[in-house]
Amino acid sequence: MSRIQIEGLTRRFGAVTAVDHVDLDVPDGDFLVLLGPSGCGKSTLLRMLAGLTPPSAGRILLDGRDITATPPRDRDLAMVFQSYALYPHLTVARNIGFPLRARRRPRPEVASRTETVARVLGLEELLHRRPRELSGGQRQRVALARALVRDPGAFLLDEPLSNLDATLRTATRAELTELHRRLGSTFVHVTHDQVEAMTMATRIAVLNAGRLEQVGTAAQVYDEPASVFVAGFLGSPAMGLLPGRIEHVEGSLRVLAPDVDIPLGGPDPEDAGREVVLGIRAEHLLLVEPTAAPRPGAALLRGTVRLVENLGSEEVAHCLVGDARLPVRGPRPLGLAAGDPVTLTTAPERVHLFDPASGRRLVRRPASAGTAAVSTHVPDLSAVSPS
Amino acid sequence: MSRIQIEGLTRRFGAVTAVDHVDLDVPDGDFLVLLGPSGCGKSTLLRMLAGLTPPSAGRILLDGRDITATPPRDRDLAMVFQSYALYPHLTVARNIGFPLRARRRPRPEVASRTETVARVLGLEELLHRRPRELSGGQRQRVALARALVRDPGAFLLDEPLSNLDATLRTATRAELTELHRRLGSTFVHVTHDQVEAMTMATRIAVLNAGRLEQVGTAAQVYDEPASVFVAGFLGSPAMGLLPGRIEHVEGSLRVLAPDVDIPLGGPDPEDAGREVVLGIRAEHLLLVEPTAAPRPGAALLRGTVRLVENLGSEEVAHCLVGDARLPVRGPRPLGLAAGDPVTLTTAPERVHLFDPASGRRLVRRPASAGTAAVSTHVPDLSAVSPS
Amino acid sequence: APTASAVARAPELAPGQEVSIVLESYNFGQAGAWSDTFTALLDTFHQQHPTITVTAQKPQGNSSNPANDTVSSVQAQLATGAPPDVAQLGFSDLDFTVNQLGAKPLDDLVGADAVAANYEDGHPFAPKARTLGDYNGKTYGIPFVFSTPVLFYNAGLFRQAGLDPATPPTTWDEVKAAGQRIAQATGKDGAYVDCVTETAKDWCLQSVIRSNGGRVISEDRTRLEFADPPAVEAVTMLQDLVTSGAAPKLTQQQAVEGFARGDLGMILESSALQGTFTKGAQGGGWELRGTGVPAFTGKPVVPTNSGAALFVLSADPAKQRAAWELIRFLTSEEAYVQISSRIGYLPLRTGLVDDPAGLQDWAAKNPLVRTNLQQMDPMEPWVSFPGNDYLQIRDGMMQAVEQVVLQGADPQATLSAAADRQAALLPAGG
Amino acid sequence: MAVIAGRAAALERAAPADEPVGTHSRTRAVVGHLALGTLGVLCAFPIYWLYATSLRAPQDIYSLAPLPWPLSAQSYVDAFRVLDVGGLLLNTTVMAVLIALGQLLTGLLAAYAFAAWEFRGKSLLYLAFVATWLVPFQVTMLPNYVLLSQLGVLNTIAGVVLPSLCTALGVILLRQHVQAFPTELLEAARLDGRGSWSTLWTVVVPNLRPALAALGILLFVNAWNEYFWPALVLQRSNAVLQLGLRSFMGTEGNDWGPMMATAGMACLPVLVLYLVLQRQIVNGFVRSGLK
Amino acid sequence: MDAPAPVAVRAVPPPSRSARLRRAGRSLVPYLYLAPGLVLLGIWVYRPLVQTGQLSFFSWNLLPTTPMVPVGFENYERLFTLPEFGTSIWRTVVLVLGLLPFTVVVPVAVGLLARRVRGRAAVIYQALVFAPLLIAPVAGAAVWQWLLDPRSGAINQVLGTTTNWLQEPGPAQLAIIVITGWHVLGFAVLVVAAGLAGISDDYAGAAALDGATPGQVTRWITLPLLSPTLVFLVLMTVLLSAQWSFPLIDTLTNGGPAGATTNVYYLLWDYGFHSFDAGLGAAAGVIFFAGFGVIAAALVALSDRVTFHDN
Ligand SMILES: Nc1ncnc2c1ncn2[C@@H]1O[C@H](COP(=O)(O)OP(=O)(O)OP(=O)(O)O)[C@@H](O)[C@H]1O
Ligand SMILES: Nc1ncnc2c1ncn2[C@@H]1O[C@H](COP(=O)(O)OP(=O)(O)OP(=O)(O)O)[C@@H](O)[C@H]1O
């Protein structure tokens, strides 16, 4: 039951800066998911929290206490390693009981708590096996059991599901979420799988190249990505992005690009001429009957289908609009085939705008006095370092 | 440009039968995906095709020619290994040219073909780097290039995307599909990721514990799973399954289970009393307003929400119906929370029935003479061995 | 049983007949005087016998003291079928050399007359030396180099301890007293008797035991006698030297180096080491002197000889003849003049030391040689043990002695136990 | 590839800079320095003594003073006068290189066979290699000597080299290396059209280079220091450096000064070789994950 | 619905003759790679071993002139009744036990300590410890003779003793052990370093997080995981101690004083090359081979039970 605060945490390996001045506040009971591509510094950040890698700069507070220099064993944390790090020479039972024995708890207590945890995770049958005699999923549960057996202040989980196949992964995901609900402990969970992030997190922190891109709930991160990177990283298929330009046309602002014309609403001449990156999620693009006459003032995108992917329940059509690829998603069958011309529309409020130079999100200010203005703004990012 | 036929192929490792009497016919130009859980024998099957593992029994024909005893280098096949298997000491260019040099092709030819392939795959810039200086995606493309450089009869790909993160995986998936379209070669692609299977395959072969469960197009495998295994393995979330019983109620057949009542249509007293396993996909379950009176004769399922997962564009509610878990999927927000009671309905033709003993699909025979009968039938599985 | 009683006479070499032979000597190969002298001698020989080519080699093997490798080296080469034609082998190995290594009886090879003539050629061989290489009445080896035990002492330490270097100890009691005195007065070590370790072999021990009227093996060589009372008494005396503090517990090498360094008052050693000691004395600034083997009070001293003879092992008549020519040359006056003057070895043609054309000058400058010459008369041969296991017997005996003398084991019990055990190894079965 | 990269990463993480917080305390470091420093000095002291002795003047040879003062090169002069040091150096190098290469080659071929194939009698044959450790030198010495004499190579470098061309250590260590080598690479090469022989040379060897180099140097050092077998075979000539030592041993005691000088010169090349290549040796050896 | 592609199930024809030949040729390949090593070992190790086995049933002194007398098992009987044989076995045991600290304990300590020091220092220490391996045994022995001089050798001066290390039975054995240990320490340190590097740091990290002290991590995690390396070293020590110490014994003590440093290996040498009792020596060699073979097999079997591979 702990709050974790990170201030200006940095770690360099020689020339590489693996974690770059990260500020983060994880309240007690949070399920924080660290999300990001491979090599972005997730594991390094987690290892610094655990005390396994000393930071190059910055500090870590646990419930307000500075633990930057505290050795791992004195931090009240439990960690599940990406590789599980089960002790290969110990049986499952002794693996699970290890943290208690290391703390010199009496034998009967160790035995009874090991048994309890094993029962909860369905490991009773396996207590006398060694790790090498377990399947991937079983190993993962043993690693979890070893963390759970001692009721720590917070759990650190480093890609604990990455080695599981899809079915097992779904099941374990649900199990972990339920566990969090029941225990109410703080969880910090590392992954590069966005489905995992979306389904489990109370909050998501997106890392890119060692820097924090955005922190927020799953909905915030998905619905209001703070940057092109976040927008492109989350969602499957990823958000379609294309360069455009804001123009003042006939008294209203519109985003224009080859074969694209999207109204933005109220007029604000200030923004006219601004270059932007336009982002639309696959599920927010709707097919327009090619024969139907375009509704005046509606968003309009024209393109060609390059490829249709069948996801089982749905289909994704990858369309070429101008030079950019836009994925369109809908219930199967979409009725499209490669080569078909398509006309698409979308709700203007579903369109994300980004600054092409910085990549940050552009937010339309609430139209006061009848005008809507676009400005660089980072929502919900109070914790993001001003870099 | 090759047809691959497999007859009674079997491979035993000591007591383990990794591949169990598999018959399979891969027509020229097919993109066959071998799908199955971890350890089901996919890699072993592929390795037997490549000639890296000798079969214990059965034979392999390439364009009608028996190649069971042909050494790997004389089979006209190229393989991309799960781990890429790039030669770490060679530059990208020499990696790509390796198969040609091994076949003692003249230098200029090696150089020109290497260059061509590199251009196609966008590797021109990287030709002088070594594998360790490449990102995962780049490595994958080099591995592909090495396979493509010599224009083989067929490509064997062993989980080539498993090491990539979601974004990269989506992109490479599309690239591979396009490649297949352009070349028209035969592809055999191993994976345990069903999205990969669904999106890429012209045909899917589902393996389970060394045996072929079903072969068919993505749509066939998804829409008409031949067994409980296939039904449970494909789809995310997996198809909800619950045990039930066919009863003859008021002149029509109905499937009944605790809290479940689904009409099957025309009366057929023969099947009454039969035990079945009932399967319904998450996207085929619809929420019924709890206040609305149930439409008489409609399918009806009652349960409690245990957990709601946010997938970004959609949400999945895991509901407890009777003793079974049924996932329900719909656009976000579903408006459900854990603990809520729900009433669900579905179209009777969306309900899959399986034989509880054998796990095979039960197919309702086209109602001839006004009766519909249920019988065990395996569609499209003429190639499945009669076990 | 002695073999090869009938060996055909080796014919004289025809003029111009080219022969090449191999000489194996443990003195060869060490950089310094020996190698240089040997090389010079072989050059001279080649000039005198242009048709005979001699290749010299040292024994194969890896002991730091090549003399320990002689027999195994010849044996290994015999196994390949190509033994050296002439070998310099120790007297302790005589039995084995004759019976097993197949040394050729020179009496048959060139005739007893020729052998005798060689001894008489010029200054004659010392009479005692002539028969050292005989076995069952036949001459197999011509003695080449040997020494008797000499009690070297450090005159400087004697003076420091208040002893008179001019009257060195002549009995073991005096040795003990002097040794104790030196140890107490100077803090250095007293007297080391190099007769008590396996490394030292048993030549010097035989001298000590025989000086007390005992033997290590009966005269007919069928019974081990080193556990008999006279022998035990002698060994007990040696043990007493150590327990009384007169003698240090050292290995042979330590003792030799200690003495060379000036850290040891007396050492009973072979004169072969004289060169080493002389060099050490020059470096360390002390004075080297020597005297004969100490006596047991009231008993005559019996010195024994160390050293080696030259044997012919070749089976080829031409090589045998060439080998004989080489042996004759190496034991000639000319050779001894070289060997003695350049290396310091005892000339077995003892008359040379009085010959002004020979070694008279050299002998005058090296008074120590006289000690050895004087001991030639009472000298008895170093007796070899019989059979294939002769070395096991010898080493077993020496180990027992070492245990008694240096490690304080009970003399009678230890020696008896060893004698009982080794008796089984005698060819007759004991 | 993945395996190799993984190993490299594990090594990097083992770098001292990345260790858990609080494990690096000053006292722990001091204790470490003290213990290792003491051990290092103890280990190196005899080597110092060797060189110290070789630099003493001949009359001080028996001196036990810790510092060789006054310095004298006389021992070296003597050694050079007696020995053809250049020639010996050349011979020894030839011998050691041939032996090391031979052992490396036979070891590599055997290790490749053990690691890349499944075949009948595999474990038995492996045992046949390992069991040579159980055969004492003394047992093989004489029969081999006789055979060499029949081959007519006694007193030649070939006689020294021939019986030493294969060693169990080379096979055992190399098998570990080759086994750690990703099998996919071998298979990829087969599919790409290489036979097993050219796979060995174009894929395995280039990637094992650090390990091969490290092991090669170990074997070279061993061969360089070989004394017993050359002493037996090269009876007539002291054709290699270690045997040069014999020139200063004899019945009348040893000539310590030049002997130490020769020993010092004999050790010098391998010491220098080691100091220059230490990182490579250690890394090549360690990275193999010998377990 | 896909029309099923009917496959006419034919009887699988037997492979042709040439295919069979080719297959046989391919299965020969690994043996070809083994051939050079096997042939060499066959000629230079096993041929002599077989000859020795035969010789052990004869009484012979190796000389072509003397006949080989078949004596059945007499050589073996003699060997087992010889008191030296028993004591030499005992001394071998002492030697092996005495060397274990140098090949196992100290290298492990060095491996663990080396983690505490950083940077160049660790490299330098390692170089120093490794250096003795580079010194030829004969040269090393000569130097130690000096250091062990009873009067003014460095060892006695430092320890303040007057022990004559090479002349007293106990100390001589100790000296042989220490000098042999000095020689092989560097190699063992290298092996342990390799073993330690092979253990993932994650285990130590996990254990630290689980609350284990550094000492506990070492005892409970690192050492058990290092056990395969340790077994390798123990095996090497048991099998090779006698061989390692041989040149030193031969140079320094010749098996003395009074046989106090004569182990089985040296005894074998003594019988074979000093006593010219080739049959007895051969019998000793065979027993040596068989005895150590049994010990090695037992060790390997034991190690399979007590070691844990990190996989
Ligand atoms: N010990 C180290 N030495 C040098 N560089 C390192 C080290 N550890 C990590 N790095 C580098 O730091 C960066 C971040 O590594 P980290 O392991 O934190 O990535 P990650 O986000 O966990 O990636 P993945 O999803 O692949 O596990 C990478 O570029 C990596 O190469
Ligand atoms: N060399 C082998 N020896 C023994 N068993 C083996 C061997 N290779 C594979 N197996 C076993 O055969 C079965 C099939 O293995 P295979 O590698 O084909 O699985 P897979 O479907 O590729 O699994 P994954 O998705 O995990 O790669 C597994 O149970 C495996 O344990």
Ligand SMILES: [Mg+2]
């Ligand atoms: Mg990571």
Ligand SMILES: [Mg+2]
């Ligand atoms: Mg696989």
